[in-house]
Amino acid sequence: MADFLSAYSIQNWLESCPQAYLEGTEYGHQPGENEPEDLLANEVLREDAIRTTVQLVVGEKCALAASSGLINAAPDEGSKCFLATQTLDEARHVEVFTQRLIDLGVKKKDLDETIRRHANPNLVRFAEVLLEKVDKKDFVAGVVGQNIVLEGMAFSVFEMLKAVTDAVNPKFAHTLAGTIADERRHVGFGENRIGSLIKQHPERKPEIEQMQKDMSYHMLATFAASFRNNPAREQIEQVKEGMRESGVNAEYHGANLSELSPEEMEGVLSDTVLEEFKVRLGRIGIDYQTPARP
């Protein structure tokens, strides 16, 4: 295990993250990059971007609370050190997504109120399920909930957002690229560290499987609320039409997102995340539980 953990050392993190893919960035993107003018000028699209970014801030705040809260429960120094790097990664994500809210025109004094107003209640419940485990200093359930379920969801959502914004919003796409690289590391730690602990404590499996099922349901309900009945639906369709006319292929897991309806996009995202859960949980010896569909 010591060898595996050495790959997740702070030394490696310093060399591969701040001194590598974040080098020269400013709040996660290239200096001088801005949100597109046509996004800022269109009130409906700007409001939609704010609503989407708020969900990212809420998810990252949960990840920050979970990763810092798990340090005290970690059974060895190597895991503590990895979670220290994850804590700072998550804090950086909170910082860069909060900065995006400001870039989208939210005044600093209105940040907390904006986040409160737009936070999806299902996502808040998703976070509460995880943080209940963290509060109990339950390292195994906490790491599965945080590094497999939450991070797995974030990874897929960020990838989809990046596919959509690559051509139309390079600033946001660059911000997402850095967070995706971080999430990949976090998911890797979860899979590698927890497998052996599950083997040592097989009696914990039913409780952890129930947590995964509950969190998955709240995640699907969050997706449903984001894609269906979106007040910006018409404007988003116009953006997608422009992408199609320009020949942009927003490819995500074999689908061109610019050609899909919101419901089809929801389906692709949900299926992708759940399939990833199944594979990753299988690797650590947890039986994936199919959640109810909202």
Added chain:
Amino acid sequence: MAVRDDVHELTGEQFHEQVHSFEFWFHSVEGYLSGLEYGHREGAAEPDLDDAERDRLISVLCNYCVGETAALDGASGLVAIAPNRHAKIFLSTQVVDEGRHLEVLLHRMSELGVADPEQEIAARACPSLLQFKDRLLELVAERDWEAAILAQNVILEALEFAVFHHHAKTADAITAEVLNGIVKDERRHIGFGENELGRRLRDAPNEHRRLREVKDELDHLVLDALEDTARSLGVGDIERHALGRMYIGSVQRLGLDR
């Protein structure tokens, strides 16, 4: 880069926002950590220590690890109770600093030939330091922000600053380089603690008395640990008193002795 070079041009609010950001942390540490491997330059020659010197150094490093583990557990717990986003982000940078300190000290022990550093730490840990750690984590668990910040970012950090700063002057070149890198981080942490508590004490002067009681309770644990470390380092009486004064001076800046 969003971080402004001249902090004097910033308003008070902008200043706090900047110095508590990831961006500020990154630009602070990249200057002195860039090119280092586990806190020191690669290929530096190991000192020629005899068995007794090596054993004393290992005992000291073990206790530094106890202190840094306390700081890591304490800072990570403080993230959850921090009163605002900027404090949470600053404490997250502190969490990774403390994790790095623990990692480089463990690595230094393995360079000195310690096969199982964690076992060695358990065997050589100073009881006063362990008691301090327990009390710090109790304050964090009680969500007592002011008292926990006092214990963590003023008392513990001031102790570490005084000891590491002194030890770096006489240590072998590799250990000295590791310690000097840690001391640079500690300055930032102490700055946050003094600033945070200074503002709160100004706004709520009746907190003075309560925090003085916390300080008095922790002082003897800290001074015991200081004594223990000074003994392992072979520090003489005069220097030992100077170390004690250095620690007390840091805590006095908050006016808690009055």
